[in-house]
Amino acid sequence: MRRKLMLASGPLLAAVLALGACAPSTAQPSDTGDEKTGTLRVWLFDEAGRAPKEALVNEVVAEFTAAHKGVTVDVSYLATDAAARAAKFKGAFNDPSSAPDVTEFGSTDLSGYVAAGGMADITKDLDAWSEKADLPADMVNTVTVADKAYGLPWWVGVRALYYRTDIFTALGIAPPTSYAELLAAAKKVRAAHPDMVGITVGGQYVFGALPFVWDAGGDLATKSGATYTATINSASSKAGVKAYTDLFTPDICPAQQCVDLTGGKTVSTFAAGTAGMGIIGNFNRSAIDAGAAKGKYAVVPLPGVKPGSIAPAFAGGNNLGIMKSTKHRTLAVQFAELLASKKYQLKLYDALGDLPTMTSARAEVVAKDPFLKPFIDTIAAGTRFVPADAAWTTIDSQKIVINMLQKVITGKATVDQATDEANTLMTNAFAGK
Secondary structure (H helix, E strand, O other), rough: OOOHHOOOOOOHHHHHHHHHHOOEEEEEEOOOOEEEOOOEEEEEOOOOOOHHHHHHHHHHHHOOOOOOOOEEEEEEOOOHHHHHHHHHHHHHHHHHHHHEEEEOOOOOOOOHHHOEEEEOOHHHHHHHOOOOOHHHHHHOOOOEEOOOOEEEEEEOOOOEEEEEEHHHHHHHOOOOOOHHHHHHHHHHHHHHHOOOOEEEEEOOHHHHHHHHHHHHHOOOOOOOOOEEEEOOOOOOHHHHHHHOOOOOOOOOOOOOHHHOOOOHHHHHHHOOOEEOEEEHHHHHHHHHOOOOOOOOEEEEEHHHHHHHOEEEEEEEEEEEEEEEEOHHHHHHHHHHHHHHHHHHHHHHHHHHOOOOOOOOHHHHHHOOOOHHHHHHHHHHHHEOOOOOOOOHHHHHOOOHHHHHHHHHHOOOHHHHHHHHHHHHHHHHHHOOO
């Protein structure tokens, strides 16, 4: 699914981008002019069913060209295969003649693209945008590297806790409002239904694990100035790692059954009706409705340790950026602003179900569809992001976090040992080693 790909860049993509960032470029992109007429080239990601997205984009193009005489817009839809997409961007960074003016990109891709020298700094443009005030700070953070903005937040995806209403009702379980209640509910479901897991979790599900780390007050790394320092072995981070890995037990989600599950496989497990709960995204709704769990589930925010609290969620999604090599900088910014405007964020939700990044737009979509409220509440409680540093491509491609989790889950290392090892590897990545 394209949504899963965009919210968590795969190791292959990260590895290719890391190579591109380190290798010498055959032609360093640079600001080469600001033509006000001609053809504006736009790259957007393809969809399994492209028609709704293409219809929306065609509407944007029609409005834009009507207001800009002498301008045409050429839109290309990129295949979302990781290797093909990475090669396409690497080619664009090295050869400006093949590059677009405006591009869609996954939020976790940005730091690698900036390190490769491919993206234009649009900090001043974003600050001057009439709609910026409607963007929360955490959304702006997803387009920011080293205190400079390289894009406009377009849509956001977050995860919350799906649970089986039929099973919870039969067992007299209330939706959990704390980590302790989540543990108790998971054990009760597993005891009553041995053919199910209490909550489906995965040893390869980084964005399912991070909320537990963040809720405990920990993080992968902390930033001072432009420098990141690994902190996954801090006391708070260790507590979060333990909270997540403690779910991999025979009476909840057996290690041998769950250690290799990815985010996608946790979704399919819940959809198949073999899990009482799952940490799943708003963007996975159609997948759940295509399975045995259809009509038998509801959603609440993932609770934190403190009763009534919401664990911070990873803010994934896609954004719109301007290539540094563009010869139509002003037009490119204006087109991106129109496509990312509230007007078209609302239309994007209607077309594809993507959550808007703008606060007022979110309020409008949740008024139309109450199902979204737990996700909107999760966003409102504060989202988090991975380190906005080119080192993230190395950390991701080397599976440092995944290996840490799996060593604890399988008993090959204690939490202390696994987090210390991961911290050293992250430190090396931030140092470029």
